[in-house]
Amino acid sequence: MKSKITYSRFAIVLTAIVSGALLIGCIATVKEEATFFTLLALLILLFVATLFFGPAYIKADSDSIVMGSLLRGKRLPMRNVASVELFQPTMGAIRICASGGFLGYWGIFREGDIGRYYGFYGKASDCFLVRMKNGDKYVLGCDNPSAMVDYIKSQIG
Numbered sequence: 001m002k003s004k005i006t007y008s009r010f011a012i013v014l015t016a017i018v019s020g021a022l023l024i025g026c027i028a029t030v031k032e033e034a035t036f037f038t039l040l041a042l043l044i045l046l047f048v049a050t051l052f053f054g055p056a057y058i059k060a061d062s063d064s065i066v067m068g069s070l071l072r073g074k075r076l077p078m079r080n081v082a083s084v085e086l087f088q089p090t091m092g093a094i095r096i097c098a099s100g101g102f103l104g105y106w107g108i109f110r111e112g113d114i115g116r117y118y119g120f121y122g123k124a125s126d127c128f129l130v131r132m133k134n135g136d137k138y139v140l141g142c143d144n145p146s147a148m149v150d151y152i153k154s155q156i157g
Contacts, residue, residue, distance in 0.1 A: 001151045002059040003142035007122040014101040055104040058142040067120045084152045087129035
């Protein structure tokens, strides 16, 4: 089962504002080499990181759950999944090393009720929580979270 990830309006607007500001900064500082190349490097770094870590899709089969980006997919072996349930992260989650809306929500977060987790979603309303047997937690999101949760539950028994 595969489901794409749709970004929230906030994530889309934030991505446009940050990208636009960096692009305008590059254009405005084209004659100041050090500033220009610093802003250009930051813009390139953000988009390259997003290609490898930004949420694009969630895929599940009998062997694993795949958190897919445009250039990379991280696998969670199905045999290591302890439980899965629908979950809605709050906007009060602390970003430890994460993107809080720039091209989605991805990275390591901390939230009061579940502790530290890896987030990989586009909208908080489309999420589910995967608890691994080793204690790791993943908050994943996709366009059809209920069906994905049901499918994963059927695979873990």
